[in-house]
Amino acid sequence: MENDTRKRMSIMVLVSIITVALAIVVIAVVVFLPQITAPKESKPVIITVSQLEKIINVSKLSTFRAVYNGIAQVMNDEKPGETDYYVSYEAIVDAGIDFKKLEISVDFEKKRINIVIPEIYITEVNVDISSLDFIFYNNKANTSTVTQEAFKACEIDVKQESEREDKIFELARQNAVNVLTALTKPIVEQLDSDYTLVIE
Numbered sequence: 475m476e477n478d479t480r481k482r483m484s485i486m487v488l489v490s491i492i493t494v495a496l497a498i499v500v501i502a503v504v505v506f507l508p509q510i511t512a513p514k515e516s517k518p519v520i521i522t523v524s525q526l527e528k529i530i531n532v533s534k535l536s537t538f539r540a541v542y543n544g545i546a547q548v549m550n551d552e553k554p555g556e557t558d559y560y561v562s563y564e565a566i567v568d569a570g571i572d573f574k575k576l577e578i579s580v581d582f583e584k585k586r587i588n589i590v591i592p593e594i595y596i597t598e599v600n601v602d603i604s605s606l607d608f609i610f611y612n613n614k615a616n617t618s619t620v621t622q623e624a625f626k627a628c629e630i631d632v633k634q635e636s637e638r639e640d641k642i643f644e645l646a647r648q649n650a651v652n653v654l655t656a657l658t659k660p661i662v663e664q665l666d667s668d669y670t671l672v673i674e
Contacts, residue, residue, distance in 0.1 A: 536568035536569065536570035536597045536598065536646075537569065537570045537571065537594075537646045537647075537649035537650045537653060538568070538569045538570065538642060538645045538646035538649050539566060539567070539568050539569075540566070540567045540569075540636070540639075540642055541564065541565075541566060541567075542564070542565045542566070542567050542632055542635070542636060543562070543563070543564055543565075544562070544563055544565065544628070544631055544632055544635055545560055545561070545562045545563075545631075546560070546561050546563065546624070546627045546628045546630070546631035547560055548560070548561065548615070548623065548624065548627050550612060550615070556611070556612070557611045557612075558610070558611060558612040558615035559608050559609060559610045559611055559612065559615050559616075559620075559624075560608070560609045560611075561606055561607065561608050561609075561624040561627065561628060562605075562606070562607045563601050563602065563605050563606050563607075563628040563631075563632070564601075564602045564605040565599055565600060565601040565602065565628065565629075565632040566598075566599070566600045566602075567596060567598075567599050567632060567636045567642065568596070568597045568598040568599070568600075569594055569595065569596050569597060569636075569642050569643060569645075569646035570594065570595070570597045570646055570650065571591060571592050571593075571594055571595075571646075571650050572592055572595075575592035575593075576589060576590070576591065576592060576654075577589070577590035577592075578590075585666070585668050585669045585670065586669065586670050586671075586672055587658070587662060587669055587670070587671050587672065588672050588674070589654055589658070589671070589672070589673045589674075590674055591647065591650050591651065591654070591673065591674065594643045594646045594647050594650070596633055596636055596637055596642075599629055599632045599633050599636065601625060601628045601629050601632060603621070603625055606621065606624055606625065606628065608620070608624070651673050654673050655671065655673060658671060659671050
């Protein structure tokens with residue numbers, strides 16, 4: 475009798491344990507299964523102007539380089555109407571933009587990013603001093619300091635002449651558009667492919 479009673483008690487305890495365990499499993503399935511199986515909602519990413527400014531973290535950028543061959547005329551200091559000499563030279567001209575002056579705005583309604591390129595300017599000129607070749611009209615001007623004087627005259631000349639060349643500015647601007655597109659478009663598409671990038 476005692477053995478039968480013990481067996482029944484053991485079976486009842488076992489049944490109770492199994493029932494509680496099943497109840498816990500059912501509750502866990504009911505509570506956690508929807509969270510596990512539901513597709514994860516991606517948090518919306520907001521594209522900000524400060525994010526774009528960090529991407530374009532450059533101050534000055536030369537977007538076009540040209541080799542320039544020129545001739546500078548150097549006048550006589552005492553007789554401004556007379557030419558002392560002409561000097562031919564070779565120079566490298568760089569044109570580009572100041573990235574700090576870029577105007578960046580985000581239109582959230584139209585999902586459009588606007589970048590306005592600032593004015594293109596001559597960022598640097600480098601005259602090759604070894605390329606200087608002189609034609610003297612005044613032999614007295616042929617002194618030990620003539621090379622330094624001529625070098626400065628060539629720098630002024632190449633800057634003035636290159637600033638008149640519209641093609642340099644057109645090409646520098648187009649290259650600036652290409653560089654900005656290459657820098658920002660992949661990041662914008664990664665953050666939110668619905669946005670369009672407008673550079674003007």
